[in-house]
Amino acid sequence: MSDITWFGHSAFKIGAPDVQVVIDPFFAPAAGVDPSAADNADIVLVTHDHSDHVGDAVALCQRTGAQLGAIVGTAGKLAEAGVPQAQIINGIGFNIGGTVTVKGVSITMTQAYHSSESGAPAGYIVRMPDGFTVYHAGDTGIFSGMELWGQLYGIDVALLPVGGVFTMDARQAALACKLLRCKAVVPMHWGTFPLLAQSTAGFKAELERLQLPCHCVEMHPGETVSFN
Numbered sequence: 001m002s003d004i005t006w007f008g009h010s011a012f013k014i015g016a017p018d019v020q021v022v023i024d025p026f027f028a029p030a031a032g033v034d035p036s037a038a039d040n041a042d043i044v045l046v047t048h049d050h051s052d053h054v055g056d057a058v059a060l061c062q063r064t065g066a067q068l069g070a071i072v073g074t075a076g077k078l079a080e081a082g083v084p085q086a087q088i089i090n091g092i093g094f095n096i097g098g099t100v101t102v103k104g105v106s107i108t109m110t111q112a113y114h115s116s117e118s119g120a121p122a123g124y125i126v127r128m129p130d131g132f133t134v135y136h137a138g139d140t141g142i143f144s145g146m147e148l149w150g151q152l153y154g155i156d157v158a159l160l161p162v163g164g165v166f167t168m169d170a171r172q173a174a175l176a177c178k179l180l181r182c183k184a185v186v187p188m189h190w191g192t193f194p195l196l197a198q199s200t201a202g203f204k205a206e207l208e209r210l211q212l213p214c215h216c217v218e219m220h221p222g223e224t225v226s227f228n
Contacts (some may be wrong), residue, residue: 007033016128018080019103023136026055027154031221041066047138048116049074073119104129112140142172146179158182161189162203163196168169174206176199177214184215
């Protein structure tokens with residue numbers, strides 16, 4: 001059995017008995033979650049180099065010895081910031097469409113439509129040792145290629161931004177669920193800053209309007225939900 005912990009904003013941990021994957025470990029003060037909550041990380045994935053996604057990634061890798069996954073370019077930037085080269089997957093990172101396997105976890109990098117000072121923005125499809133499959137979209141607008149990822153991988157849970165302004169808004173994110181054919185969705189990247197949507201109400205309304213067989217799992221910072 002695998003579970004998901006939300007640390008707030010876009011920061012998550014996907015956990016299984018033998019491996020813990022942390023994605024975008026930015027611990028917003030308003031979320032009230034201490035960075036030590038991720039100190040059992042085995043793998044740290046970063047979607048792009050904006051500060052609200054890199055967050056504590058460098059210090060977390062230094063503390064735990066976790067392997068770092070990021071796109072080529074961003075991986076180099078994080079190495080310069082202090083992540084030991086030996087802890088970077090492939091030594092230089094990997095790239096969109098590529099799949100790597102670390103400690104029994106299969107990680108496929110997807111495109112994302114956003115901005116980044118290094119490399120390019122990305123998302124990840126993470127397949128845990130028990131087959132549990134999670135798509136973390138990173139910061140992105142909706143794009144038609146999501147339908148292809150839905151066809152290629154049976155996505156159990158999608159972690160999707162719904163806050164608008166810098167990413168998808170509620171309407172786009174709901175349609176993304178249709179393209180991805182995910183069984184469940186956890187809304188993220190909302191409420192952290194004043195410019196973003198301050199609740200998930202609009203997203204849930206859009207999901208209901210589309211009448212999708214996709215369950216919305218609304219989480220609170222620090223909460224862990226188990227999935228069978």
